[in-house]
Amino acid sequence: MNFVSANPTGLCFGVRRAIERLEAALKEYGKVYSFGSPIHNPQEVARLSSLGLVVMDDLRCIPEGCVVFVRAHGIARSELTELENRCGAVVDGTCPFVRTAQNRAESLSAEGYKVVILGNSEHPEVKGIVGFIGGEPLVINSASEIDRGRRYGKIGILSQTTQKEETLAKVVSKFVFLSEDIKVYNTVCRATIEHREAVKKLASSVGVLLVIGGKNSANTRELFEIAESTGVLSLWVEHAGEVDWRWLKGRGTVGVAAGASTPDWLINELTCKLKRL
Numbered sequence: 419m420n421f422v423s424a425n426p427t428g429l430c431f432g433v434r435r436a437i438e439r440l441e442a443a444l445k446e447y448g449k450v451y452s453f454g455s456p457i458h459n460p461q462e463v464a465r466l467s468s469l470g471l472v473v474m475d476d477l478r479c480i481p482e483g484c485v486v487f488v489r490a491h492g493i494a495r496s497e498l499t500e501l502e503n504r505c506g507a508v509v510d511g512t513c514p515f516v517r518t519a520q521n522r523a524e525s526l527s528a529e530g531y532k533v534v535i536l537g538n539s540e541h542p543e544v545k546g547i548v549g550f551i552g553g554e555p556l557v558i559n560s561a562s563e564i565d566r567g568r569r570y571g572k573i574g575i576l577s578q579t580t581q582k583e584e585t586l587a588k589v590v591s592k593f594v595f596l597s598e599d600i601k602v603y604n605t606v607c608r609a610t611i612e613h614r615e616a617v618k619k620l621a622s623s624v625g626v627l628l629v630i631g632g633k634n635s636a637n638t639r640e641l642f643e644i645a646e647s648t649g650v651l652s653l654w655v656e657h658a659g660e661v662d663w664r665w666l667k668g669r670g671t672v673g674v675a676a677g678a679s680t681p682d683w684l685i686n687e688l689t690c691k692l693k694r695l
């Protein structure tokens with residue numbers, strides 16, 4: 419069976435860096451607490467848990483003096499300060515691109531801009547960015563949420579790193595008419611753009627496309643939806659064991675794409691099985 423992988427695909431720079439830091443800490447300390455799930459992939463979380471990871475969704479439940487890990491999405495400044503004061507060591511896995519978005523938001527707020535964040539208000543990354551702002555930011559998912567009847571003085575716009583640049587451009591073009599002073603930071607991450615483009619390209623040259631990644635991963639969902647929208651038969655699995663190989667029979671070349679939170683070992687398991695076929 420012929421197969422071809424999207425390029426790039428799988429772990430993005432920020433998640434890989436964070437997981438490498440976490441693994442090194444697990445090796446050194448034996449037990450590490452994570453504030454929130456370290457990666458949106460159940461199989462990888464299970465593997466890390468077997469090495470000593472303990473996931474805590476409530477910051478207050480993280481014991482004093484322990485070693486704590488901050489995931490790539492980052493956290494609010496007040497939460498980081500609390501962890502630094504309470505824990506023995508903080509292993510900070512915040513992606514540098516997310517850190518840039520946090521710093522931009524903080525500086526805009528300090529300069530007196532009303533901060534507008536394009537993103538999902540429930541997403542941990544957005545909550546973390548909001549936690550770097552002094553005033554009350556405006557978090558919107560699309561340009562259609564902007565109130566055309568309002569007028570603003572100074573508006574500072576940035577984006578959740580996984581948003582689309584086209585959506586950011588639409589938001590900016592609407593605010594241009596509503597504010598006297600507008601400052602924009604394009605904080606969209608290139609990795610997300612490249613992953614999307616790679617799936618689109620791959621979909622046009624294969625008979626079936628397997629998307630591998632956690633069912634709780636928004637990024638994997640988006641890649642799957644992109645694949646589906648091209649009309650190619652698209653299947654979303656978390657691991658190779660879920661694939662019914664009869665689905666692939668007679669469909670020609672199989673495409674493989676992975677979410678930005680899918681570890682290499684899960685992708686390798688899948689491609690090894692495809693090679694054996």
Ligand code: SF4
Binds near residue numbers: 431
């Ligand atoms: S998608 Fe981009 S911003 Fe988000 S963790 Fe990965 S590299 Fe960092």
